[in-house]
Amino acid sequence: MRTPVAWFNSIEQPRRTAAAVGGIAFALLLIFMQAGFLGAARVNVSIIYQALDFDLVIHSRAYLTLPRSDPFDRLRLIQAVSVPGVGSVTRFLTDSYGWRNPATGSTAGGFLLGVPADSKAFVDPEINRQLATVRPTLTALVDRKSRPSYGPWEVGGRCLINDQPVLITGSYDLGLGLLADGSAVVSDETYERLMGPWNSRYANLGLIKVAPGADVAQVAAALRERLPADVVVTTKADIIRREQHYFVNVKPVGIMFQVGVVVAFAAGAAILYQILASEMNNRLGEFATLKALGYPAAKIYGIGIQQGLIYALLAYGPALVLATLLYDVARRLSGFPLYMDLGRAGFVLGLALIMCAFAAVLSLWKIRKADPASLF
Amino acid sequence: MSLPPPREVAVEIAGVNHHFGKGEARKQVLFDNSLVIRRGEIVIMTGPSGSGKTTLLTLIGTLRGIQEGSIRINGQELAGLAPAAQVQMRRNIGFIFQAHNLLNALTARQNVRMAIELTDAPRARYDQIANEMLGAVGLSDRASYKPRNLSGGQRQRVAIARALVNKPRLILADEPTAALDKDSGANVVRLLRELANNHGTTVMIVTHDARIINVADRIVNMVDGHIVSDVRIKETMIICAILKKCSVFKEMSPSDLTDIAQKMAEERFTAGENIIRAGDVGDKFYVIASGETDIIAETATGTRAVAKLGEGDFFGEVALLKDQPRNATVSARGDVTVYSLSKENFLAAVRSHKSFEDQMSAMLFTRG
Incomplete structure (x- = not known):
């Protein structure tokens, strides 16, 4: 085996290496956190859609995002039922509400989700089973992952939604994170009572399950042909993608997270560059010696690049572990769906390697200055 | 050596x-x-x-x-x-x-x-x-x-x-x-x-x-x-040793001998090659570092080798001092290495070293 000069250079001064690795690890941790927030936001903004069971969705042409989904005439749902291939159409209502805990007087916001009590609108069969309990008006299921600002509540107790007393008949796990403090599921009749009777003419979404054996794309095409232009038919995957795009690329908070990733990357690259440039500078005489011995320039540059790679990889491990721990803490404190997954771990590893290449290229010009003639 | x-x-x-x-x-x-x-x-x-x-x-x-x-x-x-x-x-x-x-x-x-x-x-x-x-x-x-x-x-x-x-x-x-x-x-x-x-x-x-x-x-x-x-340390020592053996050089200091030796150039010859030729204008002084040479001259019985020179001998000085053509041919018997001193350097050395000039005159006298 050839002598791994880059490795020995990297570990020659453990304190300096530890400081270097610490700096880079911190930058990678920042990237992990920003990327984690961004990824969690992606999951978070689509969490309601993920929880709903449908193949296609009808929404208003003016639809921007679920929290700002303009209602459309519920007649479109009746029209949709008659389209061949459509198995079922479920009316879905949603808007924000005001929550008050009568025991503590604490107030908070949330999303009210209204579906027919006899529907199977949710993926989770437990929620569908509990829908039967919200058949009576002014009853609701409440999200167990609602923020602490909801105050203590329990099934069988009462709460105030839009200042109207509501009996809590069940609960479920959803957690809206960035979208709202919490949520409650009610029947469409209760929804109209709580949010205003004019809602009886409208729906925010129409959740469509295609008939067994029907082709989703064909049914979507048929629906688009049949329904007037005031509504749009979208697949589940597309509406989720659209929702994520809106949040990540249009909403300021999403852009902030993206900028955070870029800034953390730049900070990491700057730290790595400083470390590498200083290292190259300190070893100019040694690089000149290698040139004099007959090592080609590419081999000597390779030592610099490998050293950058070693620093980046040494920093990556601790950053990964720390980020996983911090994800866990943040998830518990905020209910935000922060999880370490292979994709994100790979993404940050890729960024670390690019960062290393970037810093190495910037710092390697110093090696050019290593003049073997100066050794004599 | x-x-x-x-x-x-x-x-x-x-x-x-x-x-x-x-x-x-x-x-x-x-x-x-x-x-x-x-x-x-x-x-x-x-x-x-x-x-x-x-x-x-x-x-x-x-x-x-x-x-x-x-x-x-x-x-x-x-x-x-x-x-x-x-x-x-x-x-x-x-x-x-x-x-x-x-x-x-x-x-x-x-x-x-x-x-x-x-x-x-x-x-x-x-x-x-x-x-x-x-x-x-x-x-x-x-x-x-x-x-x-x-x-x-x-x-x-x-x-x-x-x-x-x-x-x-x-x-x-x-x-x-x-x-x-x-x-x-x-x-x-x-x-x-x-x-x-x-x-x-x-x-x-x-x-x-x-x-x-x-x-x-x-x-x-x-x-x-x-x-x-x-x-050239070894060559210089060889040349100085040769020069020192000659009566004309023996009074010179090692420093003077070294100066002369440094001005001498190595030349190599193979068997049968002429180092100097009779009748040519004298332009160099030679010492033999290795090998043997024949001195070929006109005699009453024709052109023939009249003497043999070997390692440690020198030749060519007469033509330089008298400013005459060579009176004999010196030919390599086998591989020969000589060190030559140009006429200009040779005469400069003679001029700068009076005793050397005297010695050379004495030498010429002895050689007849």
């Missing part, structure tokens, strides 16, 4: 000029330097600081580009050599720097390995070869030490081991023994001598260390960018 058989040229320097700086700051540091070094020679370069000897060394080592003139290493022209070829060329050169220039993160063994790894040696033998070389410089027990845990002399010996381990064809050394004690220095000199004798390695050493002067085959002195003297 006899001359070694002629060896091929290892380093051939011709008309080398070199400048540093640009524009008005441009300064010439080497002036039309020429030098031929043969394989297996150990050449010590001396001269004051700034005389250009290190610059010349870096040019020979392909560490700088040649601006004017020509340097050939083992027949390969360095002027205009592509960078990749320069790198390749350096692999055949062992560099010993005054500052050891070891890689601080590596052990002594690993430092030596860095040179071995440029060769075709089997990877499994890297450590063994490195250990053997470190043993040769007396550092077997320090192979696993890093430079910071070695003394200055030990570091220098590691650097020397690194330079010598591949048995390069050319070694360029800058004050290799400056940091070494007497015994270590002698050991390094012994190694260099062994490489030169056994492997034909050519060694050029820039040094001010008088302790190692006796290892040199030649001493090249540089002053202000010029090679001002090139003393």
